[in-house]
Amino acid sequence: MTVTAVDEPRAGVRPTPADVSLYGTTKRFDDVVAVDDLSLEIPHGSFFALLGPSGCGKTTTLRMIGGFEEPDAGRIQIGGADVTGVPPYRRDVNTVFQSYALFPHLNVFENVAFGLRRRKAKNVDARVRELLGVVGLEGMDKRKPRQLSGGQQQRVALARALVNNPRVLLLDEPLGALDLKLRKQMQLELKRIQSEVGITFVHVTHDQEEAMTMADAIAVMNNGRIEQLGTPSELYERPRTEFVAGFLGISNLLRGTVALDDGVRVDGVGEIRVGSPLPASGSRVAVGVRPEKLNLDGEGANTLHGTVKERAYTGVATQYLVETTAGIVTVFVQSSGAAVEGDSVTVGWDPQSTFVVEEAT
Numbered sequence: 001m002t003v004t005a006v007d008e009p010r011a012g013v014r015p016t017p018a019d020v021s022l023y024g025t026t027k028r029f030d031d032v033v034a035v036d037d038l039s040l041e042i043p044h045g046s047f048f049a050l051l052g053p054s055g056c057g058k059t060t061t062l063r064m065i066g067g068f069e070e071p072d073a074g075r076i077q078i079g080g081a082d083v084t085g086v087p088p089y090r091r092d093v094n095t096v097f098q099s100y101a102l103f104p105h106l107n108v109f110e111n112v113a114f115g116l117r118r119r120k121a122k123n124v125d126a127r128v129r130e131l132l133g134v135v136g137l138e139g140m141d142k143r144k145p146r147q148l149s150g151g152q153q154q155r156v157a158l159a160r161a162l163v164n165n166p167r168v169l170l171l172d173e174p175l176g177a178l179d180l181k182l183r184k185q186m187q188l189e190l191k192r193i194q195s196e197v198g199i200t201f202v203h204v205t206h207d208q209e210e211a212m213t214m215a216d217a218i219a220v221m222n223n224g225r226i227e228q229l230g231t232p233s234e235l236y237e238r239p240r241t242e243f244v245a246g247f248l249g250i251s252n253l254l255r256g257t258v259a260l261d262d263g264v265r266v267d268g269v270g271e272i273r274v275g276s277p278l279p280a281s282g283s284r285v286a287v288g289v290r291p292e293k294l295n296l297d298g299e300g301a302n303t304l305h306g307t308v309k310e311r312a313y314t315g316v317a318t319q320y321l322v323e324t325t326a327g328i329v330t331v332f333v334q335s336s337g338a339a340v341e342g343d344s345v346t347v348g349w350d351p352q353s354t355f356v357v358e359e360a361t
Helices: 058-066 108-118 124-134 150-162 180-197 208-214 232-237 242-247
Strands: 020-029 032-042 047-051 073-078 093-097 168-172 200-205 217-222 225-230 252-260 263-266 270-273 284-289 302-313 318-324 327-333 344-349 354-358
Touching: 020 058, 032 058, 032 073, 032 225, 047 058, 047 180, 047 208, 058 073, 058 093, 058 168, 058 200, 093 150, 108 124, 108 150, 124 150, 124 180, 150 180, 180 200, 180 208, 200 208, 208 232, 217 232, 217 242, 225 232, 225 242, 242 252, 242 284, 242 354, 252 270, 252 327, 263 284, 302 327, 318 344
Parallel strands: 047 200, 047 217, 093 168, 168 200
Antiparallel strands: 020 032, 020 073, 217 225, 252 263, 252 284, 263 270, 284 354, 302 318, 302 344, 318 327
16 A cells, blocks of 8 residues: 655546545645645555644644635545535545534434435445444444443444445544543554445544554644655654654654764764665764664664663653763663663664654754
8 A cells, every 4th residue: 555645647647546635735724824735645445644733734634635624725536536615515525523523312323323314325224233333332222422431432423424434534633532541442443443344544633652553654744744654664763854753752863964875973972873875975964763772781883871860660661861972862671770860871772773864954
């Protein structure tokens, strides 16, 4: 599966239509550009996440796909059909909101059946019970929403959105109202459900762990544009910008100048070997390494000498903050460890664990 930023299709070229395509899409609110010339293609059957901080344009992008906002420029296609200017009810999409928006006077069965009854569909009973089975709510069809937990209400909203078999399901921070334990459980459930029904999911979230747990591909957005697009592992292991490196987990960034084909002269430290391609010699860059890739035993071709400033046991690992000549470095060690505050340590790591991004201006 490939998810890419796209150009306008050329005349005479008839590629297989994606479930969602945006071409040069721009949305302004007065003087604020919420989405800036965004082009994107999402193939059928993918679980795709729009990830970024508040105000980055992710929710506006989702609302334009759903028809709740119209772009000021550009085009939007659903399944190869141009839906720019088409109202939401005429688009082959459904949306699950954070609030769920269930009908309090209807039981679970009638909430899920609502859309089918409006369309005067056949086999309503069989279709509703099939979806209740998919979302794990068998035997709860007679309950009212107030008799359900938050996670169960979220499942009802999901079943109601899926029962009409839309081409695309839009998810607008659907887990935001749940507590941490239930949210993590529902992340796995949503991924299972998407895989089972095979419908394209487009999910908006500001939670990087949530996006990485569920999505096949992620578009990290910043200031109305896609900063980087790729699989969770690509974004985490090889971020291209300081913003992506900092937004997806913790990154230790050491600033320096490209010195050799495989090395960077880090300010205050000296040469650091890297395993990724480098820009031209003399370029200013930031060398990055994730905390779990580091050790306190000095093992690896790259080393930094420093002093432990803080130590905290987090359960799955012990976190150390080590003061070095390059700045404070965060290290995760998956054991209780013997180092304590004030100890002199040597931080080590392998060049293949290092990534390089252009220094932010």
